[in-house]
Amino acid sequence: MINKYSSSEPKSVQRSKKSITLEKEIETKVRKTQARLIEKTDQNWSLSSVLNMLVSAGLQQTKKMTKNDWQKIKKGVESKTISFDDSMISDFVKKIS
Numbered sequence: 001m002i003n004k005y006s007s008s009e010p011k012s013v014q015r016s017k018k019s020i021t022l023e024k025e026i027e028t029k030v031r032k033t034q035a036r037l038i039e040k041t042d043q044n045w046s047l048s049s050v051l052n053m054l055v056s057a058g059l060q061q062t063k064k065m066t067k068n069d070w071q072k073i074k075k076g077v078e079s080k081t082i083s084f085d086d087s088m089i090s091d092f093v094k095k096i097s
Contacts, residue, residue: 030054 022030037045058095 030047033054034045034047037043037050043053
């Protein structure tokens, strides 16, 4: 079996390739976040790295959410009317970077 990862990578880190489809609105916001990160840090940020960072931060944030916060999310998902504004994502990135 060929190891496709470098031998210096810790064995506890398991990686897998997954294919996902993003809603157009979410993809646009993630790409704007990616562009801001590239601009601010003068480094390359892959879309998958940005998504992983946002998902990880989101999972950490769930520990701080109230029942009311969860109800708002549930209503948005059920009615398919989730909306984002640019300030929400840029503030989020500032907090996690």
